[in-house]
Amino acid sequence: MAxxxxxxxxxxxxxxxxxxxxxxxxMEHVAQDLIDTPADQxxxxxxxxxxxxxxxxxxRFKIEGLMTSISALGxxxxxxxxxxxxxxxxxxxxxxxxxxxxxxxxxxxxxSVKPNVLATIQxxxxxxxxxxxxxxxxxxxxxxxxxxxxxxxxxxxTGIQQWEPASRYEFLARLIDEQGMTPQQVAERFGQxxxxxxxxxxxxxxxxxxxxxxxxxxxxxxxxxxxTFAEATRSPDIRQWxxxxxxxxxxxxxxxxxxxxxxxxxxxGLAQPGLFxxxxxxxxxxxxxxxxxxxxxxxxxxxxxxxESNLEQGDFPKAHELYELRKMGxxxxxxxxxxxxxKSVSKSEMQxxxxxxxxxxxxxxKEALDLKSIIxxxx
Numbered sequence: 001m002a003x004x005x006x007x008x009x010x011x012x013x014x015x016x017x018x019x020x021x022x023x024x025x026x027m028e029h030v031a032q033d034l035i036d037t038p039a040d041q042x043x044x045x046x047x048x049x050x051x052x053x054x055x056x057x058x059x060r061f062k063i064e065g066l067m068t069s070i071s072a073l074g075x076x077x078x079x080x081x082x083x084x085x086x087x088x089x090x091x092x093x094x095x096x097x098x099x100x101x102x103x104x105x106x107x108x109x110x111x112s113v114k115p116n117v118l119a120t121i122q123x124x125x126x127x128x129x130x131x132x133x134x135x136x137x138x139x140x141x142x143x144x145x146x147x148x149x150x151x152x153x154x155x156x157x158t159g160i161q162q163w164e165p166a167s168r169y170e171f172l173a174r175l176i177d178e179q180g181m182t183p184q185q186v187a188e189r190f191g192q193x194x195x196x197x198x199x200x201x202x203x204x205x206x207x208x209x210x211x212x213x214x215x216x217x218x219x220x221x222x223x224x225x226x227x228t229f230a231e232a233t234r235s236p237d238i239r240q241w242x243x244x245x246x247x248x249x250x251x252x253x254x255x256x257x258x259x260x261x262x263x264x265x266x267x268x269g270l271a272q273p274g275l276f277x278x279x280x281x282x283x284x285x286x287x288x289x290x291x292x293x294x295x296x297x298x299x300x301x302x303x304x305x306x307x308e309s310n311l312e313q314g315d316f317p318k319a320h321e322l323y324e325l326r327k328m329g330x331x332x333x334x335x336x337x338x339x340x341x342x343k344s345v346s347k348s349e350m351q352x353x354x355x356x357x358x359x360x361x362x363x364x365x366k367e368a369l370d371l372k373s374i375i376x377x378x379x
Contacts, residue, residue: 006130009080011123014103017083018043018092019051022145024152024167025097027226029058032211040136043086055101066102071113074120075103081126082151084144085133091126092134092141094148100124127151146179169204169226172197176249183249202233202244205251213261219270228264228289237300238293241308256312260296263316267292299323 021037034054037047055061081096093100103121106113129147134140149171175181183201187194206229232238242260243253251257264270268289299307299319304326310319350357 007127008130010126010128012083012091012126012128013123014100014107014121016090017081017100017124017126018086018090019048019055019097019100020092020094020145021047021051022141023094023097024170025061026054027167027170029060030054038136039134039138039141042092042141043090051097052101052104055098056105061098061101063098063102063105066098067106070099070102070106070121071117074117075099075124077120077125079125081124082129082148083126084129084141084148085131087133087135091128092144094129094145095152142178146174149175149179169200169207169230172200173204173208176201199230199233201249202239203230205249206233206242206257209251209257210261213258217265219265224264224268224270224289228293231290231293232260232297235293235297235300238297241300259312259314262314263296263311264289264292266316267295302326 021034021042026035034047034050041047056063079096079099081100082094083091083096084094086092103124106117106121110118129144131144132140134144152171172186175186176183181189183197184194186192187197203226207226210224210229232242233244238260239251241253241256242251243256244250245252296311299311302323304322307319307322307326310316310322
């Protein structure tokens, strides 16, 4: 079950408050090395400045709007920050990093701010979790972050200040993986439908597996978001392909997961040249990751052993070819389509590359005669 944290109210100067590199809002917006900053480095000047600039410069955090509000109304005293002791005098902010970033920015240029507003940000209202200072201890930092989840979840999961998908998925995963809550308990605690909790948790697990895959493959700069994997795990066909187990709460078919990841990165042009035995000119990358996932889903929907076999073996062009052929319907319909296509060829098209066209027509004629010979034998 979730850790029940005790604490007390206090007023703390902004200069003694530290931004948290593990803040859930940072998911997908910063490099992983910043998120994984060791506990003893979080309080250093370079890390704090990098975090502050991240919050200020990322439009999704809406720091300018928050600064405007604080500059006009002052800092609302009923809106406490959730903090934990970091060292002998400073505290790490586990909830309220946007507000702290806005305040620190205002404090850095106080001349344009009214005195009565400045008075409200000399200290900030904080709820201090009880316990020993982190003092560079990873275990203690993790304990405080887990303890703060119950407060953070009420604010962000139930609608007061909605998270983006990446933050929401990471939050749910921490409750389930690190605090031992069941999806049912998470749903009941935060008033969420169980189906939504399971959907988000599955997306997180698949995303986490993909990040491990990326490191192993040494892929190009990461650009896939949680939405790609949410799209995948919404599909019953893809979940079945990946071997999702409701009992074990995991994807069990590692070979299929790897094939799925191979497919996605190939279709998006994220792989290094030659990784799949092809040059970059052999295919045109697609623009939408969600579109790539939907195509994979549609191929699985056909329940075609030959298509699935080619997906397993990584022969994605062949899988595509078979899928398009199956979509066209029965052989009779396809043959009529070929005939109509040949009948509609213009003279100018014939003149474009006559030698190559003649060679291909010869191959087509041979294939047609071979197919006719087989059909004659079985009729």
